[in-house]
Structure formats: C-alpha cells, structure tokens
Amino acid sequence: MPRDAYQRQLERLRADVLEMSDRVCERLERALTALETQDETLAAAVITGDHGINERYLEIEQRCIKLLALQQPVASDLRFVAASFKIITDLERIADLAVNLAEYAKRASRRRYADIDIGYIGERIVELVETAMAAYAADDAERTRDIAAEDDEIDRLCENASEFVVRDLLETELEAEIGLTPDALFDEVSRMLLTIRDLERVGDHAVNIAARTLYMVESDDELIY
Numbered sequence: 001m002p003r004d005a006y007q008r009q010l011e012r013l014r015a016d017v018l019e020m021s022d023r024v025c026e027r028l029e030r031a032l033t034a035l036e037t038q039d040e041t042l043a044a045a046v047i048t049g050d051h052g053i054n055e056r057y058l059e060i061e062q063r064c065i066k067l068l069a070l071q072q073p074v075a076s077d078l079r080f081v082a083a084s085f086k087i088i089t090d091l092e093r094i095a096d097l098a099v100n101l102a103e104y105a106k107r108a109s110r111r112r113y114a115d116i117d118i119g120y121i122g123e124r125i126v127e128l129v130e131t132a133m134a135a136y137a138a139d140d141a142e143r144t145r146d147i148a149a150e151d152d153e154i155d156r157l158c159e160n161a162s163e164f165v166v167r168d169l170l171e172t173e174l175e176a177e178i179g180l181t182p183d184a185l186f187d188e189v190s191r192m193l194l195t196i197r198d199l200e201r202v203g204d205h206a207v208n209i210a211a212r213t214l215y216m217v218e219s220d221d222e223l224i225y
Contacts, residue, residue: 031098032122034105046102053095083216090205132209144210158200
C-alpha cells in the first residue's frame, strides 16, 4: 500500500478512537445526570444505547487488527496502533461503568446521601477522561503525566465519600423515624458505595489511556501498571 494511503488509515483510526471517546463521555454524562435527577427514562436510554458502543468498539478493533496483520507497522506506528487498541478497550469499559451508574439511578434515592456531591466527583472524572483523550489526539506526553496526579485527587474524593457512608451506617440507629428497614438501609448503602467505586474505576481507565498515550509518544512505560 502506498505510504499516503497507509497514513490516511492511521489518521482514520485516530479519528475513530476520538469519535468513540466522545460518545462514551456523552453516555457517562447522561448516566450521571440520571443518577442525580433519578430520571429513569434517561437511565434506560443509557442502558439500551450500550449496544451501539459495543458495535463501535468491535469495528475499531477489526481496523487495528487489519493494520497490524496487513501493514506490519514498525516503531512509532506500531506503538500508535497498539495504544489505540488498548484505549478503545478502556473506553468500552468506561461505557460499561456508565451502564452500571444508570442501573443505580433506576433504584437509588439521593435523599439519604445528599451531602455527597456525586455530581462534582462525576464532573471531575469526565474531565479527566476528556483530558486523557486530548493528550492522545495531540501526542501530548507532558499532559499524560498530569493525569495521574489528578486521579490521585479523585481517589481522595472517593475515599472521603466512602468513609462518610460507612460512618453514617455505623452511627445510624434503626429507629422508626428513620423510615428504613435494615434491608432498605443496606440497599441504600450498597448502591452508594458501588456508585463511588465505579466512578473511581472510570478515573483509573483515564489513567490507563494516559499511560498508553505516553508509551505511544515516547516509548515510556512510566505510567503503565
């Protein structure tokens, strides 16, 4: 294949990965909105839309495989294709976590833990994914190193939120005025802890994306773990 045509295929791959990331971030934002507003219709749309994300993932995966098998890229091109393949895997898993959040939105009450600002944590995490993808788009190695530090702050926010829930559970006396049976309280606690856990996992996937980008650009495995 002529070099120009090959280069266009690489450019198309990058564009496709970025388009997939836009769709995933949109899904994540909608799931967070559903969680905050308890909008069951919006939550259902996020859940049913996951099929389209999975299909897009498989399409891009096949493109990566063909480039590796037929073009046998070397050096930086090989790292780029391999990184793109890894990144779409992280994006697909973020989309799955968005589905989890939408599922919680269909059942959870935000009254008991209104003091936990899930919206703020979610906003920070969406920004982290978008920053990681911007670094991939621009081959920006320097920005990837900042993402790991930002994720540490998100981990701190999630840890504080989890501690709040556990402390509340330990301090709660199941009296009549609380209006919750032990099973109902357990359900509320479980859903909130799962929500926090899944948000933290999205941040971890953003760091993975940054790590693959850094390796793609500089062949530096500093952030890969």
